[in-house]
Amino acid sequence: MRVVISEFMDGPAVAELAARFDTQYDAALVDDTARLHAALAEADALIVRNRTRVDATLVAAAPRLRVVGRLGVGLDNIDLAACRARGIEVIPATGANAQAVAEYVVCTVMMLLRGAYGSSAEVAEGRWPRTALSAGRELAGKTLGLVGFGGIGQLTARLARALGARAVAHDPAIDTQLPLLRELDVRLVGLDELLAVADAVSLHVPLTDATRGLLDRPRLARLKRGAVIVNTARGGVVDETALAELLRSGHLGGAALDVYAEEPLRAGSPLAGAPNLILTPHIAGLTQESNRRVSSLVAQRVIEFLSG
Structure with a gap:
């Protein structure tokens, strides 16, 4: 054969x-x-x-x-x-690859909340942006919203909980009596409620007719001011143009994208130059x-x- x-x-x-x-x-x-x-x-x-x-x-x-x-x-x-x-x-x-993706999510959420890791060039040049970088946020005590609660979402919740965060999840396919929900103290909620309460949102859904454009402009705008979002799922789930605009307006505190509607990401994308944005080339699951x-x-x- x-x-x-x-x-x-x-x-x-x-x-x-x-x-x-x-x-x-x-x-x-x-x-x-x-x-x-x-x-x-x-x-x-x-x-x-x-x-x-x-x-x-x-x-x-x-x-x-x-x-x-x-x-x-x-x-x-x-x-x-x-x-x-x-x-x-x-x-x-x-x-x-669940461990690799879950670690990527927790790491990038912490980086986005803290906001302290983009100043190496300034510090090396003798500048000292200590005041500007002294208002970062901790993961402990924050609410992580998981859109999709399969194996990767569950492991992400476990890692985040170990660092003091609590999790809410949206996944219509999950049995509300799943023992892991009680073990990790995860509450299943509707998508709109998740977006309203989460300090950080992480996506863990496949790209289907039901999830394409799931986080469109109106839904992204429902996120609380300063919230951060991480997408390691599929690019078509998030409206990239709306995301870039909400980052530029300051409504969102940051975002990390590992996947895109078109890969490789085309030159001149609306994402180019957006503040507080981490872009990686579809490698969250690769270690x-x-x-x-x-x-x-x-x-x-x-x-x-x-x-x-």
């Missing part, structure tokens, strides 16, 4: 696959559609990250394809209907440790599927 890997995968996991199957690992395939389609002509399995578009055209180019392994959690780059129609199994790395966990989990599950 043949396995094709079109984006970066941890070396030991690739070796594990190669020990069992004819394996082609070429992280440049994602940028060469013709070569990727040619490689898939006899492939039984394809392993991707978030840039390879597994659409109907790709599926048609892979007549033997039986399984797609996703080195991550989000599936918006995979046409699930096209895969279902062909009986192709889709295997995400559910849970394997040395999470890469090993994600790659190992997907490799094992693909091996199990093909060997079954």
